[in-house]
Amino acid sequence: MATHTLIATTWHNVLGTVPPVLNIADGDSVVTQTIDAAGIDKDEVQRWPGPNPTNGPIFVAGAEPGDALQVDIVRMTPIRERGWTRAALAGNVVDPERVRDLPPRERTDWVIDGKAGTVRLREPVPGLEHLVLPLEPMIGCFGVAPALGQAFSTATSAENGGNMDYRGFGPGCRVWFPVSVPGALFFLGDCHAIQGDGEIVGTGVETAMEVEVRLSVVKRRHQTWPRGETGDAIFTVGNARPLDQALQHATTEMLDWLTSGYGLSAVAASHLMGQVVRYEVGNVFDPAYTMVCKIDKKWLPR
């Protein structure tokens, strides 16, 4: 199980069936440096147009349609001191008539201190002088090529993953994507130093990162939507608008997992989900919103 270094020189603004830049074996790891959502690299050089240029795709030997690609997020290290955000709530997260009052969506710089593990505004803002946030790295956009020759902008997300902007996708998280093409074709980009639920200013703290992922194939694991696992919980991901539909997708996928994966009846799965389920909002900014449906592992059938 080798570790590869992928030095990107071209990027993609879609997740689709394009020629791979790296071929790896099932279970190999990849270390790669991402550029930020606007296409600016660790040295502040614009390398590619936005939105969300992704490294890849990576062809994983043995992955076939009907399998799942397992992605372990091993490590995320900031490689640039500067991060940036937008200075106003997005129009779609406030009451419509209140959009008139929102400030301009200007770009604002933050300072990422990787050693101290902190993130703070570069210019002090009255009332937020004390605001020193923890570094909580996450991948904004990752996933695999979709089915049927489709190719989706890295601004949005779907069954194959994409720009889900869910703050849970950080180191230690394991994710499974449904494979639709041979080799899965894995893409990755748009890393954030920290982000609140919903990505409601339209950004996390956007920056460049060095990311290590391990990519493995789980054969014949039919699933429709992304699934994941942390130390404590399993979760499913729905991507759609409105948020109600994203929630329907995530909930249906969890029902399927509990019944076909854990052997529960639909009644038992309903009892369990009804009383212990947790929902987390990924993004409510992108063309598709993201809702996560989570169950603590301690409640799962043994």
Added chain:
Amino acid sequence: MATHTLIATTWHNVLGTVPPVLNIADGDSVVTQTIDAAGIDKDEVQRWPGPNPTNGPIFVAGAEPGDALQVDIVRMTPIRERGWTRAALAGNVVDPERVRDLPPRERTDWVIDGKAGTVRLREPVPGLEHLVLPLEPMIGCFGVAPALGQAFSTATSAENGGNMDYRGFGPGCRVWFPVSVPGALFFLGDCHAIQGDGEIVGTGVETAMEVEVRLSVVKRRHQTWPRGETGDAIFTVGNARPLDQALQHATTEMLDWLTSGYGLSAVAASHLMGQVVRYEVGNVFDPAYTMVCKIDKKWLPR
């Protein structure tokens, strides 16, 4: 600051401007026993038709339109061993074509052990033999009379609160409702022994409880939607469909709170909310869905 005991003999299926059953002073506490969502009391007697019969209303002296009614949930004690739920996910939380496959929404009994602090299914269900849940009491439906002579079913919720079915409304939580009529007219019912996010089977573990609340008036605290506070966080509540709109209401209310209550500019509030906000789903079952927007107190301006 007296403590009153309210022994309900009639209940309400709306939150509206109806004659109060109790008049209290600002800051007084009330202890009252609720019946369950179907109108069945602690002795298994049907006392009132559903949905969600509420005790009250309570007139709080000094509360005027433009004020807020502060509700401290002091204590919630189960007073019946039996709780019940529905045995199937609700139709509106799964993908529409999958509703065809859902099991019947039969009523299922649970055992609530107040001493042990546990909740479990009365009849074992394969795969869930181990399922002993913690008692996590919460109020499903509470709030004040709405403005303009309106009266809303206890099945739904709005600016005045109501059937929000948010699991965060348990002991230790403080909630503020916007007052629209003299005396506020506070209603309370529909207690749950535990409930997952979203109330996705259409119920929590429905039961009868003895509840103690302290009711206080905060003068001239203009707010549009319910606000709340726990030991760690402040939060706002939006009630609407789709969930996107509930989120817009909760987010706009938090923006208003941070700017007019904490003195942040709209830019500063955006920076703060963008990177630290948390959303929690109340219910996605009732006519109005409920979304909670939360900020950890440690990030607030000092």
Added chain:
Amino acid sequence: MATHTLIATTWHNVLGTVPPVLNIADGDSVVTQTIDAAGIDKDEVQRWPGPNPTNGPIFVAGAEPGDALQVDIVRMTPIRERGWTRAALAGNVVDPERVRDLPPRERTDWVIDGKAGTVRLREPVPGLEHLVLPLEPMIGCFGVAPALGQAFSTATSAENGGNMDYRGFGPGCRVWFPVSVPGALFFLGDCHAIQGDGEIVGTGVETAMEVEVRLSVVKRRHQTWPRGETGDAIFTVGNARPLDQALQHATTEMLDWLTSGYGLSAVAASHLMGQVVRYEVGNVFDPAYTMVCKIDKKWLPR
């Protein structure tokens, strides 16, 4: 079958169970003059606060829960020369970020010429000098008291009707509302000289009208949502947000009508609706949106 004249001296901002101002027999007609959405009467006197003050309620003898109240809109005559609208699209009908660019929602006057049957802007607007619209009177807000002691603002709508702002509710239209309380308690107000689909500036041409309606009871006609009939078509009305849910309600009500009222199987009703149904948008401005589902009478079973 008498014709009554109702001279309103008080109005209501809710549809609810309040004392009737007129009692009539089944089949009687009522002539009444309405004030406009802002509460201004035909003589430009402010008579009542907005929104949408309604005349009524009218108690119709013999109407019981489970019946339908049939409302024939016999005649609508403008009784004021002045109408008014808002000068900008509403925030919720354009893309959220575009709300920033909308003009202020100022009140603008129109001239209604009842004799000529025309409606035009009082002050010419460049590019619209030619704009002489036909007088197409309609009732913005009408309906009956809702069930369970509920009372809904005249700003919104529900199963009982209310502020549906559907331009099809003009002379010649017959509407049935589901009765929830004895006497039905019929309310009427908010007349428009003309209105486009969706009421997307938040108003039609708001004015005062003299309206004649005939009110009849249809016994034991169980229906959930308003139904209606024109010379050519039958239709059902759903009121909710998002528009998708309003459409679901209207479609389900039409399915019920075709199956229980016209004797079609669910398969036959699906075939018919699938190929001939028409949808019309009532409003997409009010708290509840309105969608109309229509079938041409020529396709109905004979």
Added chain:
Amino acid sequence: MATHTLIATTWHNVLGTVPPVLNIADGDSVVTQTIDAAGIDKDEVQRWPGPNPTNGPIFVAGAEPGDALQVDIVRMTPIRERGWTRAALAGNVVDPERVRDLPPRERTDWVIDGKAGTVRLREPVPGLEHLVLPLEPMIGCFGVAPALGQAFSTATSAENGGNMDYRGFGPGCRVWFPVSVPGALFFLGDCHAIQGDGEIVGTGVETAMEVEVRLSVVKRRHQTWPRGETGDAIFTVGNARPLDQALQHATTEMLDWLTSGYGLSAVAASHLMGQVVRYEVGNVFDPAYTMVCKIDKKWLPR
């Protein structure tokens, strides 16, 4: 201005940047025969898998990003006697809990009589014996390649058109699509003999057609969403979920058209749209719903 005959031998299940099968000059016409939504041709031979295989793409000389492709639907002639539909309303157009009661979505055959201009069920259904519908041909799925190398399934639609399933797309209709790639790359398929609003059984009467379109380039006509024109009206098209968002897109596009194309101020455009706009529902079945915003030409500035 030549007329080309395109005999398709391969089809596409995406609208994307793939090699063209025909190159034509600006203003040329194309006659081509389509297969049905399931990939079955006029001779009842399965030629390609569904959904909605499209003929093309056609490269139109001179079309560049920023231009519009003008598509005149000249003629649509059924070339197969058999059409088919689904026998049940789709789950997403009825109230969620009512999905349980819907009949199976079985395929049902219809007879298309091109000479008589009629469409009827092959097997009589009780209550619908009289149902002889007019032939009202329309194109379910057509459009151009999207921007950024994206490729979208022919099951859905977006800014570039696609599977809009709007019954207004029949002979005599002119449509403009925003061009994103050189040559525009035009695709066409999924013809219906008739369809109701919303495509609420998930199909129109699906069949094979011979279609003639004339394709022209309008230089530097910046638009975001499809626009169109009939004899009487101009219209814009929004594709998204929920229907509210589709309506926002279509309304914003009409606002843009009236202001930049017809020289109206935003206030004048608001006045006009507010009182004369018409909305028509394309589909409420596909992943993206379709809403049409229409203005009668008689109201346009002269």
